[in-house]
Amino acid sequence: MANSVAGSNQNHLTQYIPPKGMYELFEDDAHYLEKVKEWGLSTKKEFWYKDRYQHCLVSIKGYEVFGETAEYNTLVIEFEDGNLSCIHPAYLKEMQSSSFGKEIIAQASGEVEGAEASDKEIAAAEKPKADTAAPAAETKAAKPAKKPKKEKAPKLVLPEEKVHFTATVKQFALSWNHFNEDNDEVVVFENVRIEQEEPIEVGLAWGSHSKTLKKHELEPGQQLEFDGKIVKKSLPKGKDVEDEALLLDVSVAYKINNPSKIVKK
DSSP: OOOOTTOGGGGGGSOOOOOOSOOEEOSSHHHHHHHHHHTTOOSOSEEEEEOSSOEEEEEEEEEEEESTTSOEEEEEEEOTTSOEEEEOHHHHHHHTSTTTTHHHHHHHTTOOTTHHHHHHHHHHHHSOGGGGHHHHHHHHHHSOOSSOOOOOOOOOOOOSSOEEEEEEEEEEEEEEETTTTEEEEEEEEEEEEEESSSOEEEEEEEEEOOHHHHTTTOOTTOEEEEEEEEEEOOOOOOSSOOOGGGSOOSOOOEEEEEEEEEEEO
């Protein structure tokens, strides 16, 4: 990795924000490529990190999941010295620009005094922007509803490891990816069931229409068996979709990652 542009003797002044406890790791290279694409980053293994004290390459070790529907991610990056720190994907993406950080790096050579105040500013800038969105959503949800409350279905306890599924292809759809600012092609499944000693009826779930799925030439109504990992993540609706067949007509709260060992019934 590259040394600090502002001087290696100032690396210790960088404000690290270590992950809180356990965080998600990548299952394999395919999972890594899927996630960096979702975050709007290139598929390389190292990315530039720039602050007032250093300009260096870091790698993405994993990510944290948060938000009411687990739709937000915070990246966990590793520095050359082994330090881990959390950063919002969009902020890391901004750092890849050649113009990012030129002013703060130039100032660093004569600004050792006042570092404590600067660290607080940097920590505030690196704090995931979505942090403010989650409490707001919770506050809104906490307001008493005017209509009589319906009984909520019990929350599913999802397994963390890969499991075996049976499901039916409901439809293909376009889903808006706000990191890439474009629609992604996805597959919506219905009658999703986790096959284990005590089966779990999931109902609807979705997943990326990956190369793995495309080679099976799936069609709506096709019944499948496969292995995969399921997480709670809502499917965003597509934007400016002209083909009505690719419009999402239902709410889908769960996502299936990296389906494998696919068998068509």
